[in-house]
Amino acid sequence: MSVEFSVPLSDIVNDLILNEVYVAENYEDINITTVEINRPGLELTGYFEFFDNKRIQVLGNTEFSYLGRFGSEAQRMVIDSIFSFGPPAVIICRDIEPSTAILESAKLHKVSIFSTDDSTSDLTARLVQYLNHALAPRITRHGVLVEVYGEGCLLIGDSGVGKSETAMELIKRGHRLVADDAVEIRRTSATTLIGQSPANIRHFIELRGIGIINARKLFGMGAVKMQEKIDMVINLELWDSAKVYDRMGLDNEYMDILGVEVPTLTIPVKPGRNLAVIIEVAAMNNRQKKMGYNAAQDLLRSLGMDVDEVADSPKTIVDKWE
DSSP: OOOOOOEEHHHHHHHTTOEEEEOOTTGGGOEEOOSOEEOOSGGGGTOOTTOOTTSEEEEOHHHHHHHTTSOHHHHHHHHHHHHTTOOSEEEESTTOOOOHHHHHHHHHHTOEEEEOSSOHHHHHHHHHHHHHHHTOOEEEEEEEEEEETTEEEEEEESTTSSHHHHHHHHHHTTOEEEEEEEEEEEEOSSSOEEEEOOGGGTTEEEETTTEEEEHHHHHOGGGBOSEEEOOEEEEEEEOOTTSOOOSSOOSOEEEEETTEEEEEEEEEEOTTOOHHHHHHHHHHHHHHHHTTOOHHHHHHHHTTOOHHHHHHOTHHHHHHHO
C-alpha cells in the first residue's frame, strides 16, 4: 500500500514568498497531497468532468483576459463553479488585481487566494519543483552518503564495517559529508534520487572509540552538504576469500531504490586497503562511464578481443593477466 505524503499549504506560501490576498479560516489546516497543479481552461467554459479539486489553481494573463469578457455577475457564476469544488488555494500571477466577484466567491467557498509578481511560467516551474521534492516518495536507509568529486556515493554495509571511518577520511581529503548512519532518500523524478540527513542528526558522525563528533564544527562548512543526488551505491563488506569479486568491471550491477536503478559496486574490506582512495577512484570511474567511456572495454579492444565474448566469460581475460 503506497504512502501518501503531504505538505502544509502554509509552508508553500512561506517558502515561495507568496502574498496573501484572502486567507480562509481553514488555511492552517490545508495540506497539499499532489504534485500536479492546474491552470483552469476548459473549467472556465463549464467543463468539469476531469477536474481535480486537490490541485492548486493558477491564474495568469490568459485566464483573466478570458474572464474580462464577462460582466460582474456572469464572471461570478464562472468562478463560483470552480470554487464550489473547494480547491486548496488559488495563486494569481503577475500581481494581477482580482475582481470583486473573485474575492466574494473566495469568501463564500473559503478558498484562499495568494499572489506573486512572477510570470505564470516561472511560478509554475517553481511550484512544481517544490512539490516534486516535498511530496516525493521516500525511504530511510542505513548507510553513509558522501559527495566525492561531485558524485553522490551511498556507502552501505553491515554495522562496524567501516563506513563512518571511511567517510571521515574522505572529509579530510576535501570531500563532503551529507548523512551518516541514516540517509533519507527521495525520488524526485523517474531517474533521480536525492539523499539527505534527518534534521536531528545532521552533520553528526559516530566513530567507535571516540564517540559522536560534529563534522561541520570540526572541519568547517566546506566539509558538509545538505543534500546530494545519489549517483552510485558502494557496498562495503568484509573480505571473503571464498568469494569471487569483480576484477574487470565489464558488467554493471544495479540496485533498485524506489524504482530507480542505481549503479552498484561491492568493495571488499580488509586491513591494508585504503578505502578512501578506492572510493575516489570509483567515483571518477563512475563519472567516466556516464560520459560513455569504459576502461575495461577499451583495454579489450586494444588487445583485439571481442567485448561481448569476454563479458560472457570474464575469467578468460583474468587468466591472461595471471
